[in-house]
Amino acid sequence: MSKIPTIEENPAGLHQRYTVSKNSGEETDPHATYFVLRLDGGGRNMHHTRACRAAAEAYVAHIKRAGLAAETLQPVADDLAKMLKDYEHFGG
Numbered sequence: 001m002s003k004i005p006t007i008e009e010n011p012a013g014l015h016q017r018y019t020v021s022k023n024s025g026e027e028t029d030p031h032a033t034y035f036v037l038r039l040d041g042g043g044r045n046m047h048h049t050r051a052c053r054a055a056a057e058a059y060v061a062h063i064k065r066a067g068l069a070a071e072t073l074q075p076v077a078d079d080l081a082k083m084l085k086d087y088e089h090f091g092g
Contacts, residue, residue, distance in 0.1 A: 004033060041092050053084055
């Protein structure tokens, strides 16, 4: 299994930037790999923001194509799609 390297191991490329936790207080899977996407427009690099939004749009499209197999994720995909549309329309 591949792991995201530390900043010391890969300072110019993909490296650990965030610590992920669950709002419920439930433990995260210590063997999982998480990749954080910034969707709002508050970052310094709009190319990065557009890439993050494109990744989120791909997630939405995949869930919608999966249909009933991903029934529990449909509301998440719908909400995410609305959020992305709002960012594009209203800025942010």
